[in-house]
Amino acid sequence: QKEVEQNSGPLSVPEGAIASLNCTYSDRVSQSFFWYRQYSGKSPELIMSIYSNGDKEDGRFTAQLNKASQYVSLLIRDSQPSDSATYLCAVNREYNNDMRFGAGTRLTVKP
Amino acid sequence: DGGITQSPKYLFRKEGQNVTLSCEQNLNHDAMYWYRQDPGQGLRLIYYSQIVNDFQKGDIAEGYSVSREKKESFPLTVTSAQKNPTAFYLCASSPKPEASGYTFGSGTRLTVV
Numbered sequence: 541q542k543e544v545e546q547n548s549g550p551l552s553v554p555e556g557a558i559a560s561l562n563c564t565y566s567d568r569v570s571q572s573f574f575w576y577r578q579y580s581g582k583s584p585e586l587i588m589s590i591y592s593n594g595d596k597e598d599g600r601f602t603a604q605l606n607k608a609s610q611y612v613s614l615l616i617r618d619s620q621p622s623d624s625a626t627y628l629c630a631v632n633r634e635y636n637n638d639m640r641f642g643a644g645t646r647l648t649v650k651p
Numbered sequence: 652d653g654g655i656t657q658s659p660k661y662l663f664r665k666e667g668q669n670v671t672l673s674c675e676q677n678l679n680h681d682a683m684y685w686y687r688q689d690p691g692q693g694l695r696l697i698y699y700s701q702i703v704n705d706f707q708k709g710d711i712a713e714g715y716s717v718s719r720e721k722k723e724s725f726p727l728t729v730t731s732a733q734k735n736p737t738a739f740y741l742c743a744s745s746p747k748p749e750a751s752g753y754t755f756g757s758g759t760r761l762t763v764v
Binding site for chain 1: 684686694755
């Protein structure tokens with residue numbers, strides 16, 4: 541079992557729709573959770589962090605965390621073509637102080 | 652502006668050659684990291700350093716070496732022992748590794764010729 545698993549996609553949504561990206565992790569001691577956006581050929585960019593159960597909203601982005609189910613999600617409201625990218629889920633293992641990344645989900649927003 | 656600078660952007664390595672990738676940050680971050688990214692795979696940790704003059708191996712350290720002589724700098728050497736070095740290499744830093752996300756450099760794309 542991979543430490544951080546994501547559906548590789550591609551996930552295609554029409555412009556203006558809600559895009560839902562999901563991630564599961566295997567290490568129960570994980571404490572910090574992050575979403576990065578990576579455009580093709582570019583480096584990852586941090587867009588959301590979440591540390592406690594529940595929802596965290598930032599503009600059009602909402603991160604959701606459920607530690608009991610070991611599940612993290614990212615919702616993108618009013619999706620725009622500029623949101624088309626690969627989204628990486630990352631989990632930080634406190635006792636080892638290093639970040640584990642999923643392989644990413646490729647999102648395409650069609651005009 | 653603060654950030655992380657990686658150089659060069661593109662690098663070509665001949666068989667049997669060692670090459671060094673540069674990573675410099677002016678964010679005053681304590682922790683620095685090197686990741687490798689291959690198509691269709693997640694980022695894999697090569698080495699990380701939480702303090703000057705100290706560093707730890709990640710999951711795929713074989714064939715790589717690093718140094719951390721200054722807080723700002725964390726160069727990565729890809730040695731001839733690394734048999735499949737063609738990949739996208741990413742350097743990152745963070746102020747508190749247990750609480751913060753990472754800031755990434757723009758990456759170095761290494762190709763074996």
